[in-house]
Amino acid sequence: MLKVEKFTCVLALFMLLNAKGFSTVSIQLDSMVLAKVKQKLHDGTASERTQIAYKALIASANKLLSIKNPTVMDKTIVPPSGNKHDYLSISRYWWPNPEVSNGLPWIRKDGETNPDTQTDAVDRKRLGTMTGGVKSLSLAYYFSGDERYAEKAASMLKTWFLDDTTRMHPHLEYAQSVPGYSKRRSSGILDGKSIAAVVPDAVAILSKSAHWTQNDTQKINQWLTDYVTWLTESNLGKTENNQNNNHASWYKYQVATLALYLGNKPLAKDMVNLAQQSLEQQLDAEGKQTHEIARTRSFFYSCYNLDALTSIAMVGDKVGLDMWNYKTKDGKSLMLAFKYLAPVINGEAWPYTDIHGTDVSDLMDALARMSVYAPSKEISSLLKKSIAILIEKEQATGKKNEDLQSLSLTSSLFL
The missing domain is CATH 1.50.10.100 (Chondroitin AC/alginate lyase)
Structure with missing residues (x-):
């Protein structure tokens, strides 16, 4: 039945x-x-x-x-x-x-x-x-x-x-x-x-x-x-x-996405492979994005780079590569990068400079993708907490969060 x-x-x-x-x-x-x-x-x-x-x-x-x-x-x-x-x-x-x-x-x-x-x-x-x-x-x-x-x-x-x-x-x-x-x-x-x-x-x-x-x-x-x-x-x-930062990630995203759309799967696959390998240079053993934390907007750019990498991982799904669960020889992975940012969602102070402060919205798109394509209790918990934080801010300001609004039409989060 x-x-x-x-x-x-x-x-x-x-x-x-x-x-x-x-x-x-x-x-x-x-x-x-x-x-x-x-x-x-x-x-x-x-x-x-x-x-x-x-x-x-x-x-x-x-x-x-x-x-x-x-x-x-x-x-x-x-x-x-x-x-x-x-x-x-x-x-x-x-x-x-x-x-x-x-x-x-x-x-x-x-x-x-x-x-x-x-x-x-x-x-x-x-x-x-x-x-x-x-x-x-x-x-x-x-x-x-x-x-x-x-x-x-x-x-x-x-x-x-x-x-x-x-x-x-x-x-x-x-x-x-x-x-x-x-x-x-x-x-x-x-x-x-x-x-x-x-x-x-x-x-x-x-x-x-x-x-x-x-x-x-x-x-x-x-x-x-x-x-x-x-x-x-x-x-x-x-x-x-x-490059070894978000610029290289967004470059690979563009080539991978357009190559897949145009029917050039070998090129798309090459870009996903390169993105996977780049985790070795982009992350340290803790999951810290070493090139992004050097910026004056370190939290934003750490999220921004994860936005690119998770978007590439979506292309990976279509060319037979599982970037969501990929690990380098040293154990570096997308999940490790998310774990490094998790304390901010859990209420801890961000230990690096961000001249505009930390905004959980910056992580929402990447976190939503991770929750769909590599679900785990930890990611689910982080997503729920992030949504709760943003809804509470909506109630305090009377202004709808644009990221939540977009996700409500293009994802299954609010179905």
């Missing part, structure tokens, strides 16, 4: 996915979980948190319908190439040198964002608007079936990647530039992580819409193929891959 009931549930979900599912394989989003959330939203059995999050998603999507599509052509600072199609950003932790009349070259103040680096004069803010907008719109389309959201998401993707007059060239040669320095910086590759995080799954969702064609998919896949080629063959890409 149990087997029959289980088969019936699977069949029902299959039918739901077939009716309004994805035409291509999702990468970071779990299509089965999304189907369950959608079903519960439609039949009125979704949790109150999920219903609130859905309403907020629709409200955000409605506002996005009327915005101008972001494009790299709108920046006012021209890249060194002289071509506005080339993406340009300025590294956020760099400031004019007060001891020099013209401020050049700029100097680094780790963890302190210079607001002048985040303006519309360069592309980083627009890239965030595009990827964040496409994510919200594609999810709004998936849950509601409203074609207006698919049309706008498709339009934003075409403007940024496909239209000859507005497209970004598929490289990051001038990302995270620093005024006064002519040398290009591999750290700018970090800017591209939102492309890998959003575009493959958005295309999978939009593939059901009349506003996104197979030709559109072929064109954006060519852009992504060219981008992966640049990531893997350029000197900047090779340099970034050889």
Whole structure:
């Protein structure tokens, strides 16, 4: 009887996915979980948190319908190439040198964002608007079936990647530039992580819409193929891959995710293997992330790196590698890294510098992934405590936590 009931549930979900599912394989989003959330939203059995999050998603999507599509052509600072199609950003932790009349070259103040680096004069803010907008719109389309959201998401993707007059060239040669320095910086590759995080799954969702064609998919896949080629063959890409911190993790995440999406499983597998091996250099015997704790935002960057590593582990599942339970010869693992951060969740003070203080929200995405793909009593306990901390803060401030809101629509935590 149990087997029959289980088969019936699977069949029902299959039918739901077939009716309004994805035409291509999702990468970071779990299509089965999304189907369950959608079903519960439609039949009125979704949790109150999920219903609130859905309403907020629709409200955000409605506002996005009327915005101008972001494009790299709108920046006012021209890249060194002289071509506005080339993406340009300025590294956020760099400031004019007060001891020099013209401020050049700029100097680094780790963890302190210079607001002048985040303006519309360069592309980083627009890239965030595009990827964040496409994510919200594609999810709004998936849950509601409203074609207006698919049309706008498709339009934003075409403007940024496909239209000859507005497209970004598929490289990051001038990302995270620093005024006064002519040398290009591999750290700018970090800017591209939102492309890998959003575009493959958005295309999978939009593939059901009349506003996104197979030709559109072929064109954006060519852009992504060219981008992966640049990531893997350029000197900047090779340099970034050889770092020992979150930059290398997010580089491997981008290549692994896009390679898997594009059907290049050998390359994706290579990246997951390299990420597993990198635990030897990134962690000490206690699970401390040695390169991240040296930062002025040491807790944040420790969580940020785990966000990347657990995202890579999800790719690993799809290429036959279990990074969740992988251990180096010295016993270093993802679990060891989580254990090192656990005392903060349990109320202990963080022993290193973090100029903005510790925020459990920074660990939520990675912790939620770990709870699904490598469940244990310890991880379950940490997750419950983290959620309780954030809910208590919500009640105190009257403001919903964005991480919990997002997880309530894309994970099984609040089903």
